[in-house]
Amino acid sequence: MSKQETQAEPSDLEKPQTEEKKEETPQEEATVPLTDGQKIAELEAQLAENRDLLLRKAAEFENFRKRMNQEKQSAIEFANQNLLLDLIPIIDDFERAIQSGENSTDYASFLEGIKMIEKRLISQLETKWGLKRFIAAGEIFDPNKHEALMMEKSSEVDEATVLEDFMKGYTLKERVIRAAKVKVLMPEA
Numbered sequence: 001m002s003k004q005e006t007q008a009e010p011s012d013l014e015k016p017q018t019e020e021k022k023e024e025t026p027q028e029e030a031t032v033p034l035t036d037g038q039k040i041a042e043l044e045a046q047l048a049e050n051r052d053l054l055l056r057k058a059a060e061f062e063n064f065r066k067r068m069n070q071e072k073q074s075a076i077e078f079a080n081q082n083l084l085l086d087l088i089p090i091i092d093d094f095e096r097a098i099q100s101g102e103n104s105t106d107y108a109s110f111l112e113g114i115k116m117i118e119k120r121l122i123s124q125l126e127t128k129w130g131l132k133r134f135i136a137a138g139e140i141f142d143p144n145k146h147e148a149l150m151m152e153k154s155s156e157v158d159e160a161t162v163l164e165d166f167m168k169g170y171t172l173k174e175r176v177i178r179a180a181k182v183k184v185l186m187p188e189a
Contacts (some may be wrong), residue, residue, distance in 0.1 A: 086124055091116045130173040136162040136180040145169055145176050150183040161185045 034042070050167040092118060101110045117137030136146050141160035149166055162182045 013097050081139060083129060086128060087121075090121050090124070093120070099183060131177075133168045133170050134174075134180065135165055136182050137165050138162065138167060141182075141184050145179055146182045146184070147179040148184045149181050151186050152183065154185040155188050157162045157187050159187060 093113075097110065097113045097117060100113065101107075104110065123132070134145070139146075139162050141148065141162055146162055146169070151165065161184065162180070163182040163185045165180055166183065167178075167181040169176060170178045
């Protein structure tokens with residue numbers, strides 16, 4: 001090896017080291033400690049930003065809550081709309097029956113028309129809405145389904161038994177919504 005080659009090598013090694021030092025300099029500048037005033041200003045800026053974000057989120061939540069309450073109220077107000085739309089044609093039938101009854105003396109056909117309207121109403125409420133009426137006469141008295149309006153002692157029964165329906169009871173999807181009003185036969189003691 002010649003002297004020039006040997007000397008060239010150390011100078012080449014020095015150059016990359018100098019470049020590496022230059023690269024480290026920007027990193028060292030980024031880690032320069034902030035003064036207390038700068039730290040306070042930075043923290044105050046973060047605080048203001050977080051406070052603004054919190055206020056925005058609170059306002060968004062309040063708007064969401066109001067919107068949900070309005071939608072809930074609207075759903076409650078119009079919940080029975082479909083039921084009422086099903087009842088309107090039946091009301092129309094009653095109006096036609098009344099008009100027919102005013103102009104005619106054929107009460108048998110008037111009565112038949114009223115019975116047909118009742119059947120249509122009952123059928124629609126049962127099939128589409130789950131409302132069923134039940135007849136209690138002959139059943140064992142159940143205070144969950146029957147409301148006793150009258151009682152009579154009898155030696156013919158061993159348990160309290162419904163003798164007569166004064167008003168039929170109704171269930172809505174297997175839940176009693178109106179108890180049948182009944183006369184009950186009570187066993188003699």
